[in-house]
Amino acid sequence: MAVTKPIAAPRPTPGVRRSTTHSGVTHVRAYQSSHYTIIGNHLAQHRELSLTAIGLATHILSLPERAPVDIRSLADRFPEGRDRIAFALRELETHGYLERVRERTDGGRFITRTYAHNAPALSRRRAEATEVRDEPVVPAPIVACVTPAAQVAVAEAVGSEAAGDPVPEETPSSPSEPSEQGPSSSEHHDKAFALLAGLRRIDDRFTLSRKDVESLTPALVRWLDNGASRAAVIHAMTADVPVPLTSPAGFLAYRLREGLPPPLPALPPYADLPGTPPTDSAWTPPDPWSDPWTDCVGGCTRVFRKSAPDKCCRDCRARRAAASPELPVRTV
Helix, strand or coil, X not given: CCCCCCCCCCCXXXXXXXXXXXXXXXXXXXXCCCCCCCCCHHHHCCCCCCHHHHHHHHHHHCCCCCCCCCHHHHHHHCCCCHHHHHHHHHHHHHCCCEEEEEEECXXXXXXXXXXXXXXXXHHHHHHHHHHCCCCCCCCCCCXXXXXXXXXXXXXXXXXXXXXXXXXXXXXXXXXXCCCCCCCCCCCCHHHHHHHHHCHHHCCHHHCCCHHHHHHHHHHHHHHHHCCCCXXXXXXXXXXXXXXXXXXXXXXHHHHHHHCCCCCCCCCCCCCCCCCCCCCCCCCCCCCCCCCCEEECCCCCCCEEECCCCCCCCHHXXXXXXXXXXXXXXXXX
């Protein structure tokens, strides 16, 4: 009779702690000092996104800045087809994880810029809190309350004036000088304020507070007063941004202070007027009707200008020379 040997129990993997549960996943987490991406559970455990969309969002959030995320580049990177990738991108765009905006470049060409949000709900709440403007407070009407002591003083002043005594003039107390915290009188103030508040649409790192926007607005107004265009201002503020950007307001203040362009030079006096520059430097084309036309003297239908030295065409000169052999034939 054969001897039965008991089957040994499976041993756990060395170096991995033993789980107390009988099934399910056991996380084996190792410390990573670099080359990792933080993904929120709101994305990894999203109830309405497909598994393809969640994986695609994780891949996009792990890419460096300005990496291509169009359908063709993603289809070349992954085995999924273009239709499946396009559907996953639309899912992410619907739930706020992607934002595709068409923008015009300095050369007039339209490009599609993609913004990837790692926490769209938090970004939306932050944007709404920044865009909230304080409603203007209407001051309450000031009602003068005359006390009995003031009434007595007014009565004494009236009595003194009736008796002929001079009444000393009351010197009004000089109010404190108004602070310069009010809005600037420049016509570009509102434009500069809106441009700074909307920088987060170009780069989420430039999400500024209202206090930072108000402090940077005078510096940007000087750019606009000197004739700088909106595209030039945006390029000067957002080009070659260091990574990481620890202080967006300080970075923008340095860019606006150090890169301020000089004012545009004055234009010539005739530049703003319709028409051409002065006649001494302008070239006037010749008038084709200033020199009238005349018919050929040989009797044909050809015409010549009256200023031409000879009013006879080549064929008429040849016939005239053949009729008069003693005349020399003029070749042209």
